[in-house]
Structure formats: C-alpha cells, structure tokens
Amino acid sequence: MPSLGATFGRGAATLPQWDLANSDCVLVMGSNMAENHPIAFRFVMQAKQRGATVIHADPRFTRTSAMADIYAPLRAGSDIAFLGGIINHLLQNDLWFREFALPYTNLSTIVGEDYRGPGELGGYFSGWNAEGRRYSPESWQYDGVVVPSSLAEGYVEIEGFAEATRRLHEGPTPKDPTLQHPSCVYQILKRHFARYTPEMVEQVTGCPREVFLKVADAMARNSGRERTGAICYAVGWNHHTKGAQIIRTGAILQALLGNVGRPGAGLLALRGHTSIQGSTDIATLYDLLPGYLPQPHAFRPHHTLEDYLKVETSPTGWWNNFPKYYVSLLRAFYGAQATPENGRGHDLLPRIVGDHSQLPLTVAMANGVIKGLFVMGQNPVVGGSNSKLVQRGLAQLDWLVVRDIAETDTATFWRDGHLVRDGEMRPEDIGTEVFLMPGSLSGEKAGSFTNTHRLLQWHDKVVAGPGDSRSELWFTYHLGRRLQELYRASTREEDAPIRSLLWDYPVDEEGEPDAEAVLREINGYTWPEREQLASFNDLKSDGSTACGCWIYGGVFPQPGRNLARARKPDGPEGPGTHLGWGFAWPDNRRTLNNRASADPEGRPWSERKRLVWWDETKGEWQSPDQIDFVKTKRPDYEPDWSKRPAGMDALSGTQPFIMIPDGVAGIFVPSGLKDGPLPEHYEPTETPVRNAFHPGVEGNPPAKRWAHDLNPIAAPGDPRYPHVLTTYRLTEHHSGGTPTRIVPTTAELQPEGFCEIPTELARELGLRSTDWVVLSTPRGEIETRALVTDRLRPFRLGERRVFQLGLPWHYGWAGMATGDVANVLTAVVGDPNTGMHENKALTCALRPGRLARRGGQG
Template sequence: MPSLGTTFGRGAATMPQWDLARSDVVLVMGSNMAENHPIAFRFAMQAKLRGATLIHVDPRFTRTSAMCDIYAPIRAGTDIAFLGGIIHYLLENDLWFREWAVPYTNIATIIEDGFAGPEGDGTFSGWKEEETRYGTETWQYKGLTVPSPLAEAWMETGGDFAERVSHLRDGPPPRDETLQHPNCVYQIMRRHFARYTPEMVERITGCPRDLFLRICEAMARNSGRERTGAICYAVGWNHHSTGAQIIRAGAILMGLLGNVGRPGAGMLALRGHTSIQGSTDIATLYDLMPGYLPQPHALRPHGTLEEYLKVETAPTGWWSEFPKYAVSLLRAFYGGEASAANGWGYDWMPRIVGDHSMLPMTLAMDNGVMSGLFVMGQNPAVGGSNSKLVQRGLAKLEWMVVRDIAETDTATFWRDGHLIRDGEMRPEEIGTEVFLMPGSLSGEKAGSFTNTHRLVQWHDKVVDAPGDSTSELWFVDELGRRLRKLYAGSTRPEDQPIINLRWDYPRDEEDEPDAEAVLREINGHRCADGQLLSTFQDLKEDGSTACGTWIYTGVFPEAGKNLARARKADGPEGPGTHLGWGFAWPANRRTLNNRASADPDGRPWSERKKLIQWSEEKGEWSGPDVPDFPKDKRPDYQPNWEERPKGVAAHSGSEPFIMLADGRAGLFAPSGLKDGPLPEHYESVETPATNPLHPSMSSSPAAKRWDQQDNRLAPPGDPRYPHMLTTFRLTEHHSGGTPTRIVTTTAELQPEMFCEIPVELAGTLGIRMGDWVVLATERGEIETKAMVTSRLRPFRLPDGSECHQLALPWHFGWAGFATGDVANVLTSVVGDANTGMHENKSLACALRPGRLNRVQRPRREAR
C-alpha cells in the first residue's frame, strides 16, 4: 500500500484485471497466480495467446511457472536484487521510456545535497542508530519539504511542518531535464543501482545470469509507445521485512518503462480476501479512518481539529481537499451532535499512540494489556505469526467473541490448541470466556465487496443462513444499540462519543439492518435535505455534508441507484472498460493515472495504446474510461506561480499523478517510507545468507523487531537453522482455512498439511515421500508429511555454499475435515518498517525426519 501510494499516489492496483489481456509482457512475481487467482490468470493467458511474453519469477516452480514463457528461480527474499538488476539494465542500456518518464516522473527532480545512498555502510543518509529510524530531511527535493501522499502527510521535520510544505506553492520543484545534475534522481538511481549488475543478481538471487538477462530484454522490448507491460504480485512480495520496498522496486520499474495509466499496463496487486481492498478503503485498521484519512495520533500535532487539518492537508495535489473529507467523515460518524464548537466531534475521536497492528496486538494480549477481543471472520490461531504466542495471548484474555461460519481453530484454542497438545496447559487452567456465534455469507445477506482492482460489487440476499446465524451488520448494529442503551443518560465525558454516535439504521421485516442505508452513508449526502451526492467534489468543509468514505462517493449517486449493483458489461464490440459493471473508486475510474495514456500534448502515445486523450473541440479529456484528471484542464496549462496556486492548480496540464504533491510519479520517494527513498536489497531478518552488498548491515536496519522471550529470532547464519523456509497457498484452500477445510470437496482435494522438500535434501536426510518430518525454528516445532519434489531446487548462497529452500502451505489447523499442523507456529513477530507486515515468506528453519512427542493429537472428527 505505501509503495504504490508513494510512487503513483494511491495504494491500490492501478489497472483492472481484464486489462491484462492487452499487455505485451506480464511479469508475475511474488505470486502463484495460476493457482491462487486462477480466474484472473485467464487474462494473462489471453494476452499470451495474442503473443505476449509471460514471465514467472519465484522460489518454487508452480503451475504459474509451467504456463509462462520464462521461469526464473530466485532464493526467497531476494526480489529487490532481481528487480534492481532489471532497473540497472534499463538505465545502463538506455532502454527506458524516456519520453514518458522524463515528463511524468520525478526522474529529473533534484534532491538535497546531503543525500547519500546505502553503498557504504548499508544505510541511507539520515539513519539515527540510537532511535533505529531514519530522519528524511536529506531525502527531500532540494530546498523543499514534500508531504507524504499516504494517509499521514505529516512527518517530523523540525520546525513548523505546514509552513515548510507550503513552499511547494512558490514554484515547481527544481529539475534538470538534461539529467546531468549529479543529484537529480536519474543520476542518484544510476549510482544506487550500479551495484546491481547481472553478476551480483546471480550471486544474491541464485538465478542464472543468462536467464535474468532474457527477462530484462523481454521487459524492455515490450515497453514504449506501441507496447505495454504489467506486473502481477501478491503477498509473496508483501510478506517480507522489506515487502514495501520490493513493491517499490516493481513500481519504479513500471515507471521507467511508462507502464502506468495505459492500456495493458500497471501494477496489479492480487489480494487474497474477498473485500480486503474494501476493508483497507473503509479501514478496519488502527491507523486509518475510512478514505485513507489518518487516525489522530497523540504524539503528532493532532490536538484539535484545526491543528490536525493544518498539518495533514497537503498544499498541492489532490490531498489539498483533505479538510472536506475529514469534516464530512466526522459528520457521518457523529451526526447532529457534531458541531463546529466540538470540532465536529473530532474531540471525541480516540488517539493512537504507536503501532497497534496485529503483531503488537498479539503482544498486548500476551502481556495482559488487552482483556477482550472480537474476532470476526478471521482465524488468528492459524493466520497469525508465531501462532503459539497468539494462543498464549488468547489464553490470557478475559473474554473473546468469535464470529464465523464454523467452529474455527481460534474458537477452540482452549480445547484443541497447541497449549493443550504440547502439554503447556489444560483447558481447566484457561480462564478465557469464549462466545462462538454463527455468521453469514454473501448470498445470505446483502452488501458490497471491493475487489482487488477497486471494483465495488453488490451481492443480494438470496437465501437464509442456517439457525441463529446473523450478519456482522446485524451484530455490530445490535451491539451498538445495546451499548447505547447501557450508556444512555451518562454525563461522563468519556461516554459522549458512544452516546453521540449517529446510530439509526433502519431494519427490515426480518430484523436485518438495511445495508443500502449504510452504503448511502458511506456515499455521502447533504445534511440539510439528505440529498445524496454524486461526486466527492461536492463535499464541504463547513459541516454541511456528511460522507463515510469520500473515495466511494458516487457509488450511490441518487435514491434507488446503487451502482455497486450495476450489471452492464460491455459487449464484445465495446471498449472493454465495463463502466456499467459495478463501481470502481474513485469516480468509477477503471485505470488509475490514465492521463499518462496520452503524451504531454494530450495525444495518444500510439493508436494501439490509446485510452484517454485531449479533445480540442470539446475542451475536455475523453475516452472509454473516466479521466483520472481534472476533466477540462488543458494539456498546455501552466500554473501561475505568482498567485501561489494550491491543489491541482499547482500541477501543469502534463503532470498526470494528481494525488502526488508535484503531480509526477515518485521513482524516488522523498517521503512516506520509513526504510529508504529507493529500494535496497537486505536479507530477511532470519537467513542463512550474508548480504554481499554490505555484510555488516545484512538485513534491514529499520525493520520492526520484537526480540523477546516468546518470540526469539535466530541470528543470521545460525548453524542450527540451515534451511530457508517460505510459506504458500493452495488452489483448494483459503487463507486461514475455515471456508475450505469445512467443505467436503476442497477438503478431499487437499486433505492434509505437507512440506515441500527438495529431492537433494530429502536424499541427504533419508526422507521419503509421505514420511513424517519435524520442522523447527526458534519459536517452535511442528510435524507434517514430506512432499519430496523437484519443484524446489538448491540455491547457491552469496558465499558459494549450498542452501535448500523448503515450502509450507499455511492453511491448516485442527478444525474442519482437512487438518494439519499450523505453519505459523514457526514464524516470528517481525515486521516491515512501513506496514508492520510480517516476514512469513522468508525465514530460517531446521528439518529432521520423525514426529513430535505430543500430549494430544489433533482431533479429526466434526463437532
């Protein structure tokens, strides 16, 4: 999310899935797309039938590899070295799309004199060893301070932040379009990536040099005016301590090749849960409010609404509209009780004080800070890193409410979990009060999901869920009603937020809250007369509009018109943007940054790759997609700097990236990232390898580490853990496993857990197919069956020694028909500096034949 946000302005897939069919090259990396997103992979296959080159880069040979033209094996966690090598190749051979990238990215922008790359000691300039974090002063555009385009614009700069960033309104950032200035981004990138030679790529990743060069050539050959390429990635990129920077490296590559905002071009993030995009947009996340507005933070200048708006409003770019969205959200939350006097309810909002994501939450349970927990449609006993630590945490809770469609592993940790099986505790010793409540599925309730390419799609209620099953909509609404009754009449200041919440959702004859009423609140309306709004440009800062999620405005533009329910796809002769099918945020735009599909003068780059273009007759941008640009802004528009323009008025007509302060894609990220403005290869936190780029700073210095009693980390090169381990998913199972392990067909297709072991290692250890094996890390041990396979191959480490890659599917647990040990017992609580994302795709482990000596084997029978 921060990677695409800092590079292109929004943390979401830039292209619709079906547009892959128009790509000339598709690089699938960090994803086993054919197996895990088979329906989306059809579009890559359609591209292949039309002559496109498909490339798969992955530690495992999978069915995706089998369908691609080129498969390149790399050691887990070395993606940045691989992508950095491609960037190096493009820059040194001058094969990047110069006419596109010079005007549309910040490649010509000049960076502060004090900037220094990690070539020496492994850290960028600004590293504060004692605080283990970066100061970003030297990463800025020369003479300027650039606010982050992510939810949180504010950053520590010393001095008055709002005053500092306001200088963006004085004139354009300094640039040298000849690219000769030693501190322009182009020259910095050349210096930075100079180390990523084909030889170094081979040494770090283990991918043969010739194979690597074939991929470089394919990427370069298929980009430019006439051709475009796309990258498809999934959590194989995210789940690293350098995950955000891996995605950044991919985004930089796409920026250099002009593969953004154009047909068949872009970054397609393939996500694993049906509405994971929606739950990020309408964030059930600690640091975000709906619409990517930052949650107020106690340690930031967020004391009052005025202060919050002052530091979080970007002077230039679309985010200058921020106050309208923030005030309208507060109006949606607190309704009539919100007034200008109480900051429209801002004073009631909770303040975060640090990282409250799942990994720290696990620790908060374990150390007794947290005593109550709601778990709705998630299975942390299987999906949470360091599962035994999670289970110990659950055992310390006073109460837990699990809402799901079946008895999950999380709900039964006290009866069947590892604490019991490993003999640590008996059920009688666990004091957690547990509620297990039946939830409902799409089809049993009405509502909308937002898919992986920002498409909001409605599902009807068609059938009844069994017995006492209820939707989360009913549960949360009912809980809210009951709590508001319990708090009614209280005059205590801390009870005012719950009392003043606007909470009046109508129920139907079956006692179900009206999901469309909630979607209308998300869409936004005028407070005075309830008139629904059709565009976020109608939102106001003065409290006269209410809007739950500004980027969704337009999904319900008028009464009775739920566009998430729109079902008019284009026919075979249509343009293929399918504007009449569902609603894609923002403003039903299907391809983000699509101004970049035209050249600076507004003409298509080529007939073959046209999408949006300037029409001089109409005086507007037009084409088969909704322009992601002010509709009537001329391509030759220039800001009048005398007037200190704000917002997008400070962007010229040929700066396509409206969400960014300077309107240009951030190949170099001056702000928004906590571990460097450019991606650098670091080894994973646990690894048998040493980083040849800077052996003394082998893994990311900024990664989040919680090295403590229950979460020990093995030092790099620890001889006890000589193998690399990665986790993966199966076609037949879904994430934490609940919705497939309880289904007879999928359970029969993949009935139990196993570990993929390379033939060479199995031979050395005397392990045969189907034998029991034990895997161990510093966190714990699990037992499973061996799948001896040549899908995995030994890798050479940078020092020349041999290393084996193991791979585990992580869906399994003790609940359901298809069972097995929990892979996440092995993983650790360690996180990416930006996202707090864990590192379950790359860690070090031990392997031996045999079984564990357990008190209780997992149950197999159904309840």
C-alpha cells in the same frame, strides 16, 4: 499499500484485471497466480495467446511457471536484488522510455545535497538514528522543498513541517531536464543501482545470469509508445520485513518503462480475501480512517481540528481537498453531535499512540494488556505469525467473541490448541470466556465487496442463513444499539463519543439493518437534509455534508441507484472498460493515472495503446474510461505561480499523478517511507547468508521487532537452522482454512498438511514422500508429511548450497482437512512501513520423524 501510494499516489491496483489481456509482457512475481488467482490468470493466458511474453519469477516452480515463457528461479527474499538488477540493466543500456519518464516522473527533480545512499554509508541511507533504529527523512527532501507524503498520513516528522511545505505554492520543484545535475533523481538512481550488476544478482538471488538477462530484455522490449507490460504480485512481495520496498522496486521499473496509466500496463496487486481492498478503503485498520485519512495520533500535531488539518492538508495536488473529506466523515460518524465546539467531532475520536497493528496486538495480548477481543471472520491461530504466542495471548483474555461460519481453530484454542496439546496448560486453567457466534455468507446477506482492482460489487440476500446465524452488520448494529442504551444516562465526558454516534439505520422485520442505507451514508449526503450526493466533488468542509468514505463517492448518487449493483458489461464490440458493471473507486475510473496514456501534448502514445486523449474542439479529455484528471485541464496548462496556486491549480497539464503533491510519479520518494527513498536489498531477518551488498548490515535496519520470550529470532547464518522456509497457499484452500476445510470437495482435494522438500535434501535425509517430518524454528516445532519434489531446487550462493522448503499454511485442527499449524514456526517481525510479517522467507531445521507428544499420540 504504501509502495504504490508513495510512487503513484494511491495504494491500489492501477488497472482492471481484464486489461491484462491487452499486455505485451506480464511479469508474475511474488505470486503463484495460476493456482491462487486462477480466474484472473485467464487474462494473462489471453495476452499470451495474442503473443505476449509471460514471465514467472519465484522460489518455487509452480503451475504459473509451467505456463510462462520464462521461469526465473530466485531465493526467497532476494526480490529487490533481482528487480534492482533489471533497473540497472535499463539505465546502463538506456532502454527506458524517456519520453514518458522524463515528464511524468520525478527523474529530473533535484534532491537536497545532504542525501547519501547506502552505497556511500555502509548500508544505511542518510538520516539513520542508530539509537532509535529509525530514519529521519530530512535529507531525503527535494532541494529547498519539503514535500508532504502522499500516503494517508501527509505529516512527516520534520521541524517546521507545515510551513516548509508552503514552498510548493511558490513554484515548481527544482528540476534539471538535461538529467546532468549530480543530485537529480536520475543520477542518484543510476549510482544507487549501479551496484546491482548481473554478477551480483546471480550471487544474491541464485538466478542464473542468462535467465535474469532474458527477463530484463523481455521487459525492455515491451516498452515504449507501441507496447506495454504489466506486473502481477501478491503477498509473496508483501510478506517480508522489506515488502513495501520490494513493491517499490517493481513500481520504479514500471515508471521507467512507461507502464502505468496505459492499456495493458501497471501493477496488479492480487489480494487474498474477497474484500481486502474494501477493508483497507474503509479501513478496519488502526491507523486509517475511511478513505485513507490518518487516524489522529497523540504524538503528532493532531491535537485540535485546526492543528490536524494544517499538517495533513497538502498545499498542492488533489489532497488539498483533505478538509472536505475529514469534516464530512466526522459528520457521518457523529451527526448533529459534530459541533464547532468539539472540533466538528475531532475531539471525540480516539488517538493512537504507536503501532497497534496485528503483530503488536499479538504481543499486547500475550502481555495481558488486552482484556477483550472480537474476531470476525478471521482465524489468527492459523493465520497469525507465531501461533503459540497468539494462543498464549488468547488464554490471557477475559473474554473472546468469535464470529464465524463454523467452529474455528481460534474459537477452540482452549480445548484443542498447542498449549493444551503440549501440556503447558489444561482447559481448566484457561480463564477466557469464549463466545462462538454463527455468521453469514454472501448470498445470506446483502452488501458490497471491493475486489482487487477497486471494483465494488453488490451481492443480494438470496436465502436465509442457518439458525441463529447473523450478518456482521446485524451484530455490530445491535451491539452498538445496546451499548448506546447502557450509556444513555451517563454524563461522563469520556462516554460522549459512544453517546454521540449517529446510529439510526433502518432495520427489517428480522432486525437486519438496511445495508443500502449504510452504503448511502458511505456515498455521502447533504446535512441535515440527507439528500444523496452525486460525487465527492460535492463535499464541503463546513459541516453541510456527511460522507462515510469519500473515495466511494458516486456509488449511490441518487435514491434507488446503487451502482455497486450495476450489471451491464460491455458487449464484444464495446470498449472493454465495462463502466456499467459495478463501480470502481474513484469515480468509476478503471485505469488509474490514465492521463499518462497520452503524451504530454495530449495525443495517445500510439493507436494501439489509445485510452485517453485531449479533444481541442470540445476543450476536454476524452476516453472510454472515466478520466483520472481534471477533465477540462488543457495539456499546455501551466500554473500561474504569481497567484500562489493551491490544489489542482498548482499542477500542470502534463502532471498525471494528481494524488502526489508535485503531480509526477515518485521514483525517489522524499516523504512517507520509513526505510529509505529508494529500495535497497537487505536479507530477511532470518537468513542463511550474509548480505553481499554490505556484510554487517544484514536485515532492513528499521524493521520492526518486538522482544518477547516466546518470540526468539535465529541469528543470520545460525547453523542450527540451515534451510530457507517459505509459506504458501493452495488452490483448494483459503487463508486460515475455515471456509474450505469444512467443505467436502475442497477438503478431499487437499486433505492434509505437507511440506515440499527438494529431492537432493530428501536424499541426504533418507526421506520419501508421505514420510513424517519435523520442522523447527526458535519459536516452535510442527510435524507434517514430506512431499519430495524437483519443483524446489537448491541454490548455489557463493560457496554455499542453500535448500528451500515450501509449506502451505492453511491447516489446523478444525474441519475435515487438517494438519499442524505452519505459523507455529513463524516470527513476530514486521515491515517498518506496513507492520507486515515475514512469513515468505525465514530459516528452519528439518528432520525425519514425528513430535514426541504427551498422551502417546506419536
């Protein structure tokens, strides 16, 4: 979530889902919320009943569109052009919320004079290195100030980085509150988006000009002191080679409209898996340690603990506390073995050497680099891009452990997969040793999930799971225990990390570790006494505290007080923040950056949108929510620059974005994003048309690509692949399909794979619903049934008519509801910031009929 992190300081939804009911305008984009998050969509409907305008912008007309006041169709992959056009409309007509955006964003901040935008440099931002296909962010910095990134990794590859950031101690960032300076963010923004005219929006997105302007007006109308609007998005925004910048465009829009930190305002990231937020917070991700601390990198100045803390600790803002969180995490990992001699454990941690995310993992597997793979509750044969490359990789492994609730497509690739089906390999030729182990569901084990709005909710163990099924807690704990035993006698230096691991969780009579003991460690305790800490404010950088994930500090403040298990909702007359239901990170704050719900003087913007206010008598901020600010910091507080203030002392009382080094929302982002300080429209990697903004620079320049024989990419405009293909999810199925394709009810409701085909195209091809069709891309071919529909309309883009096809991606061969694997068609290409794939916009060919198969099946 680098986009929300770079703009507002934290990569997470800014508002609780129920707060959507308080919104005056809800834009759903990059999401089919009514079908994929129906329970959350109830709050959008409640808002509508209270008079809110609901807008759905999407390539497909869905049930979300049917419930919306305005439906705006747009071509898949053209979101930045659409949103950029709205930003232009707001700036040209002065429709933005000046009283909010001027003090609370970096609109007035002056950028160094070397900065140039893609409008001036033929499609590239300044700092482009064509050979390395990457940007250097030096020219994106503020005038005379280098700013650390507010993302997990604060370090930015700029010479003398750490020293250059020390300037932040000396005074505020350079500003021109009159907004006249040609290099202030406002002027740069205005020039940048001036190219996004209504004509251009129509040409690029295919959305009729009058519909687009209706959307812009609705959003502008619902902004200001009395009104707020919210944006809900899902992976329809993420899954592009410019996904982070699509979300950035939405974030800029909300910052300009004053739609963050206030009731009914913000960006709600709608995530697909029950604890996808939790698994990012406590990251089972290669580049993050728990609590958004960066995994040490071999090629960054991370060598010793001192080096690492020097470049990763922000001089100003909340991240100045960084050393407390890192040293406490090392204590939680290594216990007594975290010593001053080994850098408090820093010397024991592995270093990354590049991108080790899922796409390069897929390539590394296919190249034989990876020998052993654990798959726990994931189904990469169905969910991973370029499924045949995934399956080729699985066939190269020495061993594969699949832990799941049922026999998955991934676990049976050697028997039923495409390599065998297409006659490329026989099971006898596949040397992978495969384990398939039964896993547990919530209800069969105790633990906590973190939902899409940062809410930790505990689930109890109510029943035992079937047979030998075990939780991942059980599996990981006992695997670790066995490995520590196997390494016990080793004296090799390289085995020190596993031998040093603090691994002493209590188990019950069935050997199940106590999940609450793990949550107590995540919360944090004193070392060595192990007394629970009440909050992350108690953490220290001297090794006297241990904490597994600082942002979860406070979830288990005392023995026996597991706040994830709290179940006290507000009554009908209550404030509706529901502080007694579960625990939201950080510190049970429900709306992030909520200081911004008051004006600079500390008064609510209006009674109608009241959330946080300054109480002069008490000398502190008041709210029915927890305050996302220093509770006693006066609105008129100004840093005393003669004292070289650090951390929160360097932020004034009117700077609500405490995780950002200069305390204001980053409309222009100097550090942290790999593909530009502002969003720019680029075409998808595979596109039917040229980039109308700068023909010749079609795709996002630094997008990630991995050359592999099994991963060919269609060139822009390749006539062999004329149609746009977008993948999507169904209400009745879940992601890789395992937990719904084995359930009789959901399998019966959506029993088989299909492809949505526009009526006009079906007529041209002589297709009717339920006919067999073959879809193909340079990666492979699949067969499925046609569903002919008017929900997907053709777009006229300049002279061309472009058809879009829609393909649900849940299906595979396992379970009761089956179908060919959509991801056979998709490519391994990625967003430069997140490494996310681009399955929402690619090109394909379509023909009637079935695949020719060995064995005469058809």
